[in-house]
Amino acid sequence: MGALALVLAAAPFAFTNNYHYEIAILVMLNAVTCVGLNLLIGYAGQISLGHAGFFGLGAYGSAILTARYGWPPLAALAAATAGTALVAYVVGRPILRLKGHYLAMATLGMGIIISIILVTEERFTGGPDGMSVPPFAVAGFALAGERAWYAVCAAMLVAAVWLALNLIDSPAGRALRALHGAEIGAQVSGVDAARAKLAVFVLSAVFASVAGSAAAHYAGFITPAKAGFFHSIELVTMVVFGGMASTFGAVAGAAALTLLPQLLTVFKEYEMVMMGAVMMGTMIFMPKGLVPTLAARFAGGGRR
Amino acid sequence: MSAEFLQFLLAGLTAGAIYALVALGFTIIYNASHVINFAQGEFVMIGGMTTVSLAAAGLPLPAAIAAAVLAAAAVGLALEKFAVEPARGASVVTLIIITIGASILLRGLATLVWDKKIHALKPFSGDAPIRIGGATLAPQSLWVLGVTLVIVLLLAWFFNRTLLGKALLATSHNRLAAQLVGINVRRVLLVSFGLSAALGAIAGILTAPITFTSWDVGIMLGLKGFAAAILGGLGSGPGAIVGGLALGIVEAMGAGYVSSAYKDAIAFVVLLAVLFFLPGGLLGRRGAERV
Numbered sequence: 177m178g179a180l181a182l183v184l185a186a187a188p189f190a191f192t193n194n195y196h197y198e199i200a201i202l203v204m205l206n207a208v209t210c211v212g213l214n215l216l217i218g219y220a221g222q223i224s225l226g227h228a229g230f231f232g233l234g235a236y237g238s239a240i241l242t243a244r245y246g247w248p249p250l251a252a253l254a255a256a257t258a259g260t261a262l263v264a265y266v267v268g269r270p271i272l273r274l275k276g277h278y279l280a281m282a283t284l285g286m287g288i289i290i291s292i293i294l295v296t297e298e299r300f301t302g303g304p305d306g307m308s309v310p311p312f313a314v315a316g317f318a319l320a321g322e323r324a325w326y327a328v329c330a331a332m333l334v335a336a337v338w339l340a341l342n343l344i345d346s347p348a349g350r351a352l353r354a355l356h357g358a359e360i361g362a363q364v365s366g367v368d369a370a371r372a373k374l375a376v377f378v379l380s381a382v383f384a385s386v387a388g389s390a391a392a393h394y395a396g397f398i399t400p401a402k403a404g405f406f407h408s409i410e411l412v413t414m415v416v417f418g419g420m421a422s423t424f425g426a427v428a429g430a431a432a433l434t435l436l437p438q439l440l441t442v443f444k445e446y447e448m449v450m451m452g453a454v455m456m457g458t459m460i461f462m463p464k465g466l467v468p469t470l471a472a473r474f475a476g477g478g479r480r
Numbered sequence: 481m482s483a484e485f486l487q488f489l490l491a492g493l494t495a496g497a498i499y500a501l502v503a504l505g506f507t508i509i510y511n512a513s514h515v516i517n518f519a520q521g522e523f524v525m526i527g528g529m530t531t532v533s534l535a536a537a538g539l540p541l542p543a544a545i546a547a548a549v550l551a552a553a554a555v556g557l558a559l560e561k562f563a564v565e566p567a568r569g570a571s572v573v574t575l576i577i578i579t580i581g582a583s584i585l586l587r588g589l590a591t592l593v594w595d596k597k598i599h600a601l602k603p604f605s606g607d608a609p610i611r612i613g614g615a616t617l618a619p620q621s622l623w624v625l626g627v628t629l630v631i632v633l634l635l636a637w638f639f640n641r642t643l644l645g646k647a648l649l650a651t652s653h654n655r656l657a658a659q660l661v662g663i664n665v666r667r668v669l670l671v672s673f674g675l676s677a678a679l680g681a682i683a684g685i686l687t688a689p690i691t692f693t694s695w696d697v698g699i700m701l702g703l704k705g706f707a708a709a710i711l712g713g714l715g716s717g718p719g720a721i722v723g724g725l726a727l728g729i730v731e732a733m734g735a736g737y738v739s740s741a742y743k744d745a746i747a748f749v750v751l752l753a754v755l756f757f758l759p760g761g762l763l764g765r766r767g768a769e770r771v
Contacts, residue, residue: 223573270756276572277516281710282755284703285748292745405703409580416577445592452585456563459578463570 180337180427184330188323197322199438201394204329205387207430208336210414211423212383215340217412218421219349220376221356222272223280226287227384227411232294232403233260234385235392239309240300242393249312253389257382264381265374272373287408294400306399309392325394332390333427336383340423343379352376356421384411417458419465428467483614488736489729490612494621494690496728497628501683502705503712503720504635505676511652511715512672515564515575519583520680521702525590526552527681528693532599541604549681555586556677560670583698590695601688624686631682632721639717648672652715680705700744707751713764722762727751 184204191197213227237256241247247255271282294301301307312319319328343349351372354362363369392398401407410433418429436454440447462469502520509517530548535541563582567575604623609616639645650658651668659665683701684693691697704727712723727747734746754762 217573271752274755274759277510277714278710278755278759278761280516280576281707282752285707285752288703289745289748289752292742296741296745405699412573413577413580416573420571420573446588448588448591449585450588452581452583452588455581456578456585459570459574459581460563460567463567463574 177334177338177341180424181334184334188326194322197326199435201322201325201329203431203434204326204333205391205394206411206414206434207333207427208329208387208390209384209411210418210426210430211333211336211340212380213411214415214420214423214426215343215352215376216380217415218419218426219344219356220352220373222373222377223276223283223412224377224380225280225284225405225408225412226290227283227380228403228405228407229287229290230260230264230381230384231388231391231407231411232290232400233263234388235309235398235402236294236301236388237385238389239307239392239398242310243307244300248314249310249393250314253386256389257385260385261378261382264378268374268377268381272370272377284405284408287403288405291400291403291405294403301400304400306397308397309395311396312390312393319393329390329394332386337423337427344423348372348375413455416465417455419467419469422465422467422471425465425467429465432466484736486613487615488732490615490617490621491736492729492732493725494624494728495731496708496725497624498683498687498701498724499704499708499727500721500724501628501631501679501686502701503708503724504631504717505679505683506705506709507715507717507720508648508672508676508679510709512648512669513564514572515579516572516706517559517673517676518576518579518702518706519559519586519698520676520705521698521700522583522586522590523552523556523677523680523698524684524687524701524705525693525695525698526555526586526677527684528601528688528697529590529594529599529684529695530681531685532601532688532693533594535601541602545685548685549678552681552684553674553678556673556675556680557670559677560673564673565666565669583702587695587698594695596695598692598694599688600692601685603689618690620686620689624690627682627686631679635717644668644671704747707748711751711754711761713761716761716763719761719763726762 187200191200209227209231213224216222216224234256237259238249238252241252241255242249267286271279271286274282295304319325351362351367354365354367355369355372359369388402391402414429414433415426416429417433418427419425437447437451440450443450458466502524505520505523506517509515527548530551531544534544534547539547559582563578564575567578603618603620605619607618609618610622639649647658647663648668648671650661650663651665655665684697708723708727709720710723711727712719712721730750731743731747735743738746
């Protein structure tokens with residue numbers, strides 16, 4: 177925790193231009209979403225292949241309320257977050273009764289439905305071309321510049337990690353882990369499985385939504401691709417890549433997979449091939465993900 | 481039955497037959513290995529693109545088709561051998577990510593081998609429409625429906641009458657027990673990947689004259705195939721066929737009567753609704769026969 181804050185505070189000294197800040201902000205926003213998604217996938221053992229939908233709802237909620245209706249950004253953020261939570265609650269109740277691949281399909285379907293709505297309702301969303309979003313401002317003071325955004329996003333990430341770590345160690349977190357191990361066993365020992373799953377689903381949707389709102393305001397522009405199937409897959413890949421059931425793994429995964437495409441651009445037309453190869457290779461040789469595998473290796477080395 | 485309704489039904493059946501073939505591919509691999517192969521759509525793409533490029537190079541169509549199916553099957557075998565086999569025992573999500581990685585890799589290779597343009601294959605037997613009760617049907621749709629029917633019959637024969645087919649079935653029911661009675665489970669896994677890849681390729685070739693083909697057709701067709709397999713009940717062969725046809729018809733009706741922009745969304749809404757009431761799909765988990 178402290179180490180993360182330290183890294184985030186120290187990182188800007190290594191940045192030499194705005195592009196570095198830009199990438200760092202992207203990493204942190206993805207990390208916030210992944211920390212939430214990891215609670216659902218890594219700890220509660222429930223998959224979601226539609227989380228970009230929630231990211232999109234947050235982003236477009238903020239965008240539409242500020243740009244079309246002139247709401248103050250903070251109120252729009254609150255409303256978008258509440259709206260996303262409500263959608264997650266209503267959809268999650270029936271969906272979370274499904275298991276395994278059926279849940280994967282249902283969440284995937286939900287994500288696709290959200291992204292199709294965003295593409296089609298052009299009057300509000302600008303359609304496939306996207307829409308521009310006014311800058312984030314509170315009481316006349318606008319948040320502008322890479323440095324200011326970096327500070328805000330870093331604070332968001334630290335808060336998200338702090339919240340996740342606390343939740344995992346709380347009775348609710350233990351209930352989630354019990355659920356992952358054995359759902360019936362958890363129910364027998366008094367865990368309300370349906371409620372616990374729904375709660376963490378809504379919470380992870382809220383994380384994604386807030387990150388979405390921030391991303392929309394920061395970029396000043398939003399397209400439906402951010403709510404699409406591909407982004408959902410990217411998010412899940414980040415969580416699994418970094419290491420499931422590891423909050424710092426989720427952060428590391430987000431960092432690795434946000435940076436990777438930037439590094440792979442040197443391969444030009446081979447970029448996609450490299451991306452696929454790296455994903456496959458990592459998962460084949462480190463099926464538990466980056467952070468748990470490295471942690472086990474260091475622990476093993478220490479003992480010997 | 482109005483002509484309009486008949487027209488939508490025929491369009492839905494044609495699309496549904498393609499979804500059913502892709503869904504059967506998902507089902508066969510799932511039964512043999514419990515892996516959901518997210519690269520299934522890429523076999524569809526490889527089938528279509530290989531046929532188009534070989535036909536353009538002057539190869540007669542039947543030869544181009546045979547070569548394309550073999551090429552896809554070879555890719556399927558390689559996928560099993562070099563990606564799924566080494567990751568045995570990994571969690572479900574990890575395996576999903578591996579196959580997604582494979583699909584990105586294959587799509588990347590497709591842009592290198594071919595290009596990012598959209599290609600059309602000439603219909604197998606002309607494009608003079610056939611009139612049925614006020615509706616029209618393209619000859620290619622007949623090809624799609626006919627070939628799908630033949631493949632379903634062949635698969636039924638393969639799984640019920642041949643030793644290899646029975647070995648596949650046995651492995652899907654209980655891997656360890658299958659191994660104990662002397663079934664070479666590794667070979668069964670290889671066969672299942674080769675077979676589903678060939679099925680996917682055939683679907684891609686059949687639909688190439690209707691919906692065209694390009695490096696990225698695999699994404700949506702793969703998703704629809706997965707949706708069809710889930711709708712019918714994962715692991716059930718008849719379920720995959722019923723799920724595919726149902727999905728195609730719902731989509732065509734939704735596009736025709738409700739909104740064409742929301743065509744895909746309607747299909748997924750219906751899918752979610754079915755799962756709410758039948759969490760195991762239409763034919764799943766009620767003692768349905770497995771293919």
